Amino acid sequence: MTNKVVVLGSLNVDTTLHIAQMPKPGETINAQSKTNSAGGKGANQAVAAARSHAQTSFIGQVGRDSAGDFMMKALKQDHINTDHVKVTTEQGTGSAVILLDEAGQNSIMVYGGANQAMTTAVAVDSEPLIGSADVLISEFETPQAVTLAAFKIAKQHGAMTILNPAPAAKLIDGLAEVTDLIVPNETESATLTGIPVTDTASMDQNASQFASMGIQNVIITVGDRGAYYHTATASGFVPAFKVKAKDTTAAGDTFIGAFSSKINPDLANVAAALVYAQQASSITVQRMGALPSIPTTEEIEKVYG
Template sequence: MSKTFYERNLVKEWNLIMANKVTVLGSLNVDTTLRVPRMPLPGETLSTENKSSAAGGKGANQAVAAARAGAETRFIGKVGNDDAGRFMVESLQNDGIDTSAIVTDQTVGTGSAFILLDEAGQNSILVYGGSNQQIEEKEVLADEDDIANEDFLITQFETPQAAALTAFKVAKKHGVTTILNPAPAAEISPELLTYTDLVVPNETESADLTGIEVTDVASMDANAKKFREMGVKNLIITVGSKGAYYATEKASGFVPAFKVKAVDTTAAGDTFIGALSSQLKPDLSNIETALVFAQRASSLTVQGLGAMPSIPTYDQVIEASK
C-alpha cells in the first residue's frame, strides 16, 4: 500500500475524529504462548523454545485495541474467582477500560488459551472457555442504561450467542451500531444477524457462513449479497496480509494491507476490529478511512510478540503513518 496515496491526508482526519464510545461483550482469557520451530504432526512431540503468559481473549484484545486507539471503552464479561480473573480485570483497567460490568463467577474458572507459535509467525490456538461461557442474558440486561449511551457494541463467538443476541437487541433499541465478529467460526443464530449492522469475518469465516468461497473480488461481492439476504447490510472481510474488503449500502471496495514482516499474527484481527471501532462513524460513512487506520494498527501488532502486549496505541499508529 502506498503511504502517499492512502495516508498523507488521512492522519489529519484521524486527528479530528472525536472519541467513540465502545462497549465490548466478549471473552477474557489468560494466554500461554509456546514458541515452536514448526507445528507438530499428529502424534509428534516437540520441544518448545520459549513459554510466556499474557492477558488475552478475543473480547479483551478488541477492547484494548479500541482503548489504545482512543475510544472510551467499556467491557461486559465474566471471570472466575481466581488470580487469573483478577489479573484480567487489572489488565483492562490498566488501559483505562471501564470494567464495572465484568461479573465474577464463583463456580467456574477464568478462561484460558494455549497458543502454538511457529518461526514463520503463524499460530494455532486451543481455547478453554471457562467463565466466558457462563455469561447470562440477565447480566447483559443489567447493563442496558450504559449500552444505551454507546456508539458501538462489539461481540464475538467466544461467549454465548444468547447473550450476544440480547446485547444486540438492547443496542438496536437505543440506536447503537452493532458489530459482529463471527470468530471462532460457528453455526450462527439467524436472528442475531438481523440485529447486526456490520459483520466482520475473515475469508474462511465468511465462506463458512455464506457457503461461498472467497477467492477474488467477485466472490466477495457474492458474499456481501448473501449476507444482505441473511439480514446484514454491511460487511468487511479481512484477508490476512492481502487487506480487507468492504461493502456497505452505498459503496464497496478493497483496501490493501501494509507490507511488513510478521513475527506473531496473534491478535491481528482483534486489533483490526478494535482500532476500526475507534475511528468509524456510527453511520459507517467514513469506512474506507477507518479501514486504513485499522490496517495500519494491525500491521504494527504482527511485528511484536504476544497478543495484548503488541497492540499499538493511537500515537504509535499516527507515527507509523507519517
C-alpha cells in the same frame, strides 16, 4: 470526537508456546520458550479501541481466581471500564494455549470457562451502559444468546452493532437482523455463507449472501492482503501494509478495535477507518503476544504519519 465503544466478549489468559514448526499428528516436539499474557478476543478488541482513544467499557465474566484478577488489572491499565465484568465461582477464568511457529503463524486452543458460562442476565443488567454506547462489539468466544440479547438492547437505543463471528459458527435465529456490520475473515465468511473467498467476485457473492441473511454491511479481512468492504453505499478493497510478521495473534482483534474507534455511525468514512485499522494491525503482527502487541494512536501516527 471519540466513539464510546462497549465490547461484550471473552477474557482469557494466553499461554504461548514458541516452537520451530507446527507438530504433525502424533508428534512430540520441544517448545523453545513459554510466555503468558492477557488476551481473549474481547479483551484484545477492547484494548485496541482504548489505545486508539475510544471511551471503552467491557461486558464479560471471569472466575474468582488469580487469572481473573490478572485480567481485570490488565483492562484497568488501559483505563477500560470494568463495572460490568461479573465474577463467578462456578467456572474458572478463560484461557488459551497458543502454538506459535518461527514463521509467525499460530494455532490456538481456547478453554471458555467463565466466558461460556455467561447468561443473558449479563446483557440485561448492562442496558444503561449499552444504551450510552456508539458502538457495541461482540464475538463468538461468549454465548451467542448473550450477544443477541445485548444487540437487541443496542438497537433499541440506536447503537451500532459489530459482530466478529470468530470462532466461526452458524448464527442463531434473530442475530443477523440486529447486526449492523459483520467482520469475518475469509475462512469465517465462507463457513457462514457456503461461498469460498477467492477473489473480488466471490467477496461480492459473500456480501450478497449476508444481505439475504439480513446483514447489509460486511467487512471481510484476508490476512496480509487487506480487507474487502461492502456497505449500502460503497464497496471496495483496502490493501494491507507489507511488513514482516513475528506473531499474528490479536491482529484481527486489533483491526476491529481500532476500526471501532474511528468509524462513523453512518459508515460514511469506512475506507479511512479501514486504512487506520490496517495500520494498527500491521504494527501488532511485528510484536509478540496479544495485549502487549497492540499499538496506541501515537505509535500508529509515528509510523504512518
